[in-house]
Amino acid sequence: MTDKRTPLDFEAIRAAAVGNYVSTIFPAAGISFSKPAHQHQSCPMCGGDDRFRCDDKRGEGTWICSQCGAGNGFMLVQQYTDLDVYETNKLIAGAIGLDATSEVTDEQRTQWQSQQVEREAAEKAEKRQARIDAASRAQSMWDNAKPTTDDHLYLLRKGVSAIGLRQDTNDNLIIPMHYYNTDTKQTTLVNVQTIAPDSEKLFLKGGLVSGAYFTIGSAAMFSGGVILICEGYATGATVFDAMSYSLPVIVAFNAHNLIPVAQSIRAQYPDHRIIICADDDSATAIKMRDKDIADGKEPKLLVEYNAGIHKAQQAAINVAGEVVTPSFDTLEIDKDAA
Template identity: 30%
Template sequence: MNYNTSSALLHLNKSTVKDAARGQWRTILSPLGVPLPNHGRHAPCPTCGGKDRFRFTDKHGNGEYYCNHCRGGDGLQLLQNYHGWRFQEAIQNVAELLNLEEETCQPFEFGKFDADKIAPSGNPQTPAPRHQEPAKPKRPPSNILQQWQMTRPASPDHTYLKIKRVQLCPGIRLSRNYRRLVVPMRCTENQLWGIQNISPNGKKTATKGSDKKGHFFPIKGQDDRALFIVEGLATGLSVHEATGFPVVVAFDANNLLPVAENIRAACPDLPLVIAADNDAWTDGNPGITAAMEAAEAVDGAIVWPEFEPGAETVAGRPTDFNDLQRLCGAEAVRDRIRELLPRGFVPGWIPIRGERVTEAASLAGGAA
């Protein structure tokens, strides 16, 4: 592996890179050339030698080690000592191994509210969500990181993006065989907890071991006055392109509530808008039903697309904002969202009409 020791290094956020690397240091240090002993074994120190003075404990998931001669530190310090790198060079090489692009090495900014709402440990400084999640594993699955390390830069000409008529955004990668889009499932600390794979024909699968619940894919926006939460990637890209707002992709309807609650815990004052799929062709309209539950839990707003009778896309009957974009254009998406948002919900963003939550309730009851 050719390690990057160029003086022209990207400006990377060290906290975000360390958060993304937490719990993965054994699979990071070895590819970067640092010899490590088996779990719990004593061995020669990679830096100062000796016979059995070195222990790699990874006690808190930060690559912790201890040497009886040169003392201890974390994974970044070990890389610096072993290779003679400066701190920024170590950060750079870890970020490259994790396939973190410069844009995704910055913390996802939930407007101006994120900086002082998340504790250093990553635990929100607010009460636990109403639906308390079970305790998660201490560390993300190692096979997820290993697959992510094998991904390649994605192309804006990928077949799925062209079919959906949306633009590639930072953070999406391409599988090793260049066929599937690889979409990371992240938490508010930017740690990688899972991967969604999207084939050119739109088939979506999760990599084995992925932990989807409460995790999401973030799409950064230029307007930080609100955050939209959607089910699918194409829907999120359509909403972002039409409004300029940041969006998080929850991957499916059942994950809208856990994602919304996690973001609300991190950002108590940020206006959250659930951009629902309008599954009018399915009994009970699960898209609207799940979106209403999520919006109610986080005191958010709900918007949904509406289609002319008989409207159809290449994939069949339309349901989401990406379908609306492909049928009527981005302006129709923006106008529909402005039509449904309650007046004053997003500061300075004037809706066309007032609140229509009662209509959403009727749709959830099964009306087409």
């Protein structure tokens, strides 16, 4: 004899759940937050401190954990409770007062869709305004900063010079971040990265990062037909010095920004040779792979744990460029590198 489950309208349940995850559904599933949901805090799944936050984008209960990954509210409930898809939907339906006997009308569906559109529009407008505000703050910070000298503690620690940088009254380095708009063909200051004497790096909250970059070198250097792209300022300044100040270097600020920055540079210089100077994070990659193995997970290819190499390869493929892993003892750009 089989236990036949009562049919549930999964689509209707998920639609009705939007906007109710943080306030109703998570508590019903036993998921509680020690701080406001959007702030960094302990992960309800792995328990790790200060590695989890629930940004609840579009009201879908979206979350991010540096250990567990990311997902939506349904995934969080399912992973936390270890229920199957049916039972997870049943739990959510019960939490919001929607069960198998509830009749979902077309009017309700239309209302849910309309509310979703309104939430997305509001989030988009809020994000746009945050970027405008951050760009204004960035310009003010840049205008009020003074030129940096080479004796800044971070620069001394990295053994690099200050090239086009400024410094605020708290001795933070100010690195301008520019964004190229492919529609208007205009390049504007959208954000800054600050680097404190103790090496702490920050972007302005709400400011645009994806696709934004800093250029080391003069405009005349681009006539050489070769452009180098790297992650951080220290690497970029080191590469610039190793190339005898002859080739422009684009700083993308982090591995995940290599692809959008490379795309931006390719849009501006369609015929140039673009070389991605990759950071080799092999030591970290090995540790991450070994941890997955120890946790009983199926390990990925080693290069997939190595963000510096992996993202550089993806960026190069995306813009028909090349990848090199610089050795700063005797840095050379291999013309045959791919």
